[in-house]
Amino acid sequence: MKITTRLLCVAVFGSVMLTPAAHAASWQDQLSSAAGQLSQNNTAQQGGLSLSSLTGLLNGGNQALSADTMNNAAGVMSWCAKNKLSSLTSTENIKSQVMDKLGLSTKEQTQDTNYLQGLQGLLNTKNGEQLNLSNIGSTPLAEKVKSKACDIVLKQGVNFLS
Template identity: 75%
Template structure:
C-alpha cells in the first residue's frame, strides 16, 4: 500500500474513533441526566423511595429483602398473594404449609405481631430493618423490588418446608 493510502486510512479511522468517542460521551451525558431527573422525581414522590434506594435494594444481597422470621415471611406471603406480586402461583399453598409447620392457627395468627405486620406489607428483614412494601412506590423499579422481595420470601418458605 502506498503512503498516501495508508495516511488516508489512518485519517478515516481516527475520524471514526473520534466520532464514536464523542457520541459515547454525549450518550453518557444524556443517560446521566435522565437518571438524575428520574432520581429527583422518585425522591419527590409522596411515599415513594428514591431511585438510588430502590436500586440498592435490588442489587443488595438477599439479607435486605428476606424476612427475619418465618412468622413474618408467612404474613408477607399472604400480602404477596393478595397483591399478585410473586412469580409463583401457589403462594397461598406454601404459606399455609409454613403456617401449619409453625403451628400458627387462627387464634395464634391474630396475636402474632410478626405475622400481622407481614400481612400489612411490613417486611422485617434479616438485617433488622423494616421495609414497608406499600410505601416504596409504584414505579417499574419499585414493582421489581416488591417482586424480588416476594420471591425471596417464597424461597425462604420452601427452604423452611424442606
C-alpha cells in the first residue's frame, strides 16, 4: 500500500510540475505568433518596407533615391511639390524647365510612362528598383526618406539643366 501511495504521489507531483512547462510553451508560442503578426502589420503599414529597408535608403548613396530617367524625375518633382515635400516655387520652376528641355510640354508627350509613374510617387531608381513614395508610410523615418528622395531628384533636375 505504501508503494501504491508513493507512486500516486509521484504521479500527481509529476503532472503538477509538467503542467506549468506545458503552459509556458503555450505562452511562448502565443507570444511568438503575436510578434510575427505585429511585424507583418508594421511592414504592411510601411508599404512593404521594413525599418531596416527605410534606414538603408536613408543611409545609402544617392543612387538608391535617384531617378533612373529625367522623365521620371520630372513626374516625381510634381509629386513632391503636390505633397509639400519640397519648395513648391523652385520645384515647379525646375520641373517646367526640365519638361521643356525633354520636350514633355505637350499633352501627348506627357503620356510617357516614366513621367506618369513619377506623378503617382513611383520613383524608378538608378538601382533598377521602384520605390512607391506614396506608400512607404508616415513614420518619421519614412518622411525623412521621402524628403531625401525629393531633394535628390530636385538636384538631378538642377544638374540636368546645367
